[in-house]
Amino acid sequence: MKKIDFKYIYSHSFLFSLKLAIENNEKLINEIIQQIYQSFEQLRQSLLNFESTNKISSPEVCLNDLNQIFNRLIDLKLNNYSDVMNMFEIILKNYLDLIDMNQFIDIIAHRYACKSNIVFASFFESFNPEGALELTHKMPIKVRQQTYYRILDQICSSKRIHSFLNNELLISIDDKHIKRIVSNFCGLILILVLKILNSLNVKLLDIELKKYQNNLFIPFIKFIDEYFLTSQCSQHDVLIRHILEFLHMVSDQPLTIPIFINAKCPQACLRWLSLPYLNAYEYIHCLQIVYNIARHDQGVIILNECQCYSVLMQFNTDILNNQMDFIIDKNWYEDLQLIYFMTIVLIIDPNELGAESTDWYITYRLLPVISTSMLSRTFRHRKFHISEFMIILMKLCTNDNFIHSISTKKKYELSQDVFDSLDFLLHCVEIERVDYNFLSLDVLTITASANILWSISFHDRYKDKLIENIEIINRLVAFESSDTIDKILPNIYIPRHMSPLKRAMDGILQNLYPKSNADLDIGSSTKSKSVGSLMISYSHVDIDFCRQLYDTFSTIPELSISIDFNSGKYSWKDIAQTIVQSDLVVFLLSQNFFNSKSCRQEFIYVTDTLKKPFIPVFIDTEYEAIEWLKIRINEVKHICFDENDFLNICNQLISMIKENLSLNITVTKNTFDIEQWFHKNNLMLELQEFYQFQTGNELLLYAEAILGTLWTKEYERIRTRFEEKFKQKQLCLSPHDFLKFINALNALKSKNLSSTA
Incomplete structure (x- = not known):
């Protein structure tokens, strides 16, 4: 008798049951999606034909049907991120289409407001942001990004949302109560959308966000601005908080800051921080956005033009040290003090900082959180990554007095602690983290740490400690020559006061082991004695x-x-x-x-x-x-x-x-007329305005640089920016016009070479 393999039978039975469950679940999901489409379509038709609609297909019946569907979703508790986000996007699109209809205001807002609110509450609960947050963490990075931008596209496509954010909510019925109902509904949709967007936590670039600058970021900032400046309390305080949180999270990635600058966010945030009546959450988000803007070089320029230092000093005196929320909550107070100090360091030259107060902030705010971050598995202190603290420390270390001050702290040995963090980070990058976001932060922290060590290496008193850790320095040199740097650098922002890793490593080694001209292969000089x-x-x-x-x-x-x-x-x-x-x-x-x-x-x-x-x-x-x-x-x-x-x-x-x-030299003024050169060669004068060449030599230098590459690459690089700059003139840069410019540069270069031969 053949032996029965019960293990095989059980395994096969389990797989069959699992497959059947998955198929049934997919069937159920597809059925619900079909019901959603049908119910929204029936609601639209009932609104369009309201006068002739019978009780069976009335808006109230359609709203009841939607409510049942959303309650079914609550009971179903979807646990697949694909199902959840797909369902959310479908319902969101239908809701946005619905509120764009005039009939929504004339009929739903006027007659069925309470029922509509109940239905939307069910929708909100069915996509509980807490549950969505858990599921979004399981989504692949690329899927998260695609979902993020699709949701942004949906919000930007809604005329009603756009008019709401611009405080131009035009409705056919001149009734304040109706306006309030419609306004609340738009606000509720935005709150849910912003919760989902913030939970997606994707990598953002200004080039991808640019198309949302005028129809999302600027309206958001104007909406907050009008809210803060015209009333100290309104029905939209929860929405304001979520918009601020959204702006804070987007600005947390320095590559997005050009969008905020173009939307005049720095000026707005400084204006808000000057107001005496905001709540604690609003102040926190505003200050964090200003800090994020200060992490970008262009942001520092704008903030200083807007007297940021004076505004922050006043905020520290009037708000931070006086508002009851910050006095009661020690963690809030210390976090805000840290953000305040880091922002000041980023916008002010370290040599202009007050020695005594700066030393206090370093001792009691910066160094403790660096130590905490180093001990954390994620290298974070609350929402701050250690790379942010190391960049602040790096800038402070351009002042020798702060290096010596930090090095004398009892609980913090500057160079050794930096080496300890580098040792762990190099291990992380050597095993190549799967998530490029983590890897990017590792590389940023390593580069900042190397810059700190470079500053330390200028001082003889610390060189022995650096030489003791020469093995880690050699690992840094090896890491710098790996291809990881080339993969990561395009996706991270490097402030101008941070030198590239190779330059830092060369600097450290030169300071530790000075090389004279005898050590260099300088070749023979062929220059004439004249x-x-x-x-x-x-x-x-x-x-x-x-x-x-x-x-x-x-x-x-x-x-x-x-x-x-x-x-x-x-x-x-x-x-x-x-x-x-x-x-x-x-x-x-x-x-x-x-x-x-x-x-x-x-x-x-x-x-x-x-x-x-x-x-x-x-x-x-x-x-x-x-x-x-x-x-x-x-x-x-x-x-x-x-x-x-x-x-x-x-x-x-x-x-x-x-x-x-011992030479006989006289100065002659360069008389090359750039504008005349553009006229003579029949070129677009806007190209001169775009590039802003000041001298003939600058034109020649550009020619030498660009003529060594394919001109089409430079054309593609500048075409969009050129057309954006001259959009009011509706000017386009054609390949023909740019090729004429390239040919004229070629002729200029050839003429210059022949004249100097």
Whole structure:
């Protein structure tokens, strides 16, 4: 007798039952979806034919049918994210179509408001945001993003929602009660949508959000602005909170900040923080949005133009230290103090911060949360990732006094704690996290930490600790050469005060193991003795002034000028070789130069290691050198530029260069007329306005850069931005017009080469 395999029978039976359950569930879902479509269609028809509608197909009956469906969904408790989000999008679209109908106001809002509210409450409960939150976490990243943008598209397509947000809710019945009903209904839809959007938590870019700037972000900000400025209390306080939370979560990703700047959100948030009657949640979200804006370089510029520092100081005095909510709740108070301090650090130069108060914030606010984050499995303190704290610490460390102050703290050993976090983070990236969002934050934290170590490495007293951890430094070097960096960098925002990882690593190793010109393969110089070799060292923030100076000096045949934006050489090895090969180095000094670790490295290499001739040039008459810079130029002859007498001071600088190089040099003014060149070549003058070329040399530099690539790539890169800039003129940039521009550049470059041969 054949032996019966009960295990096989049980397994087969289980799989069959599971398959049957799945099929039945899919059948049930499809049945409910069909019922939703039918019920909404019947409701639309009953509204369109209201006068001739009988009791069997009346709006009330249709609303009852919808209520039964939503109650069925509540009992069903969908546990598949695909079913939940699909169902939500279908119902949302039908609801938005419904409220866009005039009959919705004339009939539903006027006669069936209570019934409609009951039905919507059932809809709201059937998609309990808490349950949706749990399910959205299971969704693949790509599916989440696609769902996010589809929901945004639906909201933006509704004329009624758009008019509601713009406070232009036009309805045919002039009744305040009806307007309130419609307004409440629009608000409820938005609350549910915003809850779902916030739970999706997707990676956002400004290029993807740009199409929502005018029809969503600007209306949101205007809606809040009017609410705050015209009334201290209204029926929309819950909606306001959810909109603020949405703006806070979107702005938490610095790549989205250009959208907020274009929507004038910085100005609005500072205006709101100045109001004395907001509630605690509103203040918290407003301050967090301002902080997020300050994480972007362009955001810092706008905030400073709007007197952000003064507004925050007043907020700290009047609100943060006085409002009862913050006095009672210690966690709220400490979190807001931390956000306040981090925002101040981002918008103010570290050398302008008050030493005593800053030291207090570092000791009692920043360092404790860094320690907490390091011990956390997710590297977070509440909603803040450790990368945010390390970027703040990195900026503070451009001031040597803060480095020494932090290093003396009993509970925090700066360099060792940074190395400990790096050790763990390098392990995370070496095993390659599946989620690129996590990996991006790891890379950002590693880069910020390397910048901190670079600042520390300028000081002899800390070098032994760095050398003790040379193994981790070597792992950083190896990581920098991996392809992970190239994968991640396009998806993260790097502030300008953060140097690339390779530059930081080169800087650390140069400081720990200084290399002189004997260690460099500099090759043989082929320059004529009648030509002086000059290198210009500057902060990239001051590139406009540097280009102006370079344009003037480039007309002098007796000078061979080396500068990175012309040579394309940015690595430390290339820079060191250029310094060694140069007869003289001109340093363009400013606060930006002082704060740049790259500039500090170049300066010390010239003055301390090579002891090479140099000329300090102050490009800002109000800047005064301090600390390491002041020590090295104290007795050196320098020159100060005044923007009102540029050419005359150029002649003074040339005289100093002549003294150092023993050359006979005179300055001639560049007479290249850019506008005339565009006219002569019959080119679109808007291209000149778009690129904003100031000199002939800038035009030549652009030609050299662009002619080495396919012109179609540059055309695609600028076409959309060009048309956006000139949309009021309704100008389009055709391939033909751009090719004419490229051909004219080619001719200009060829002419320039033949004239200098």
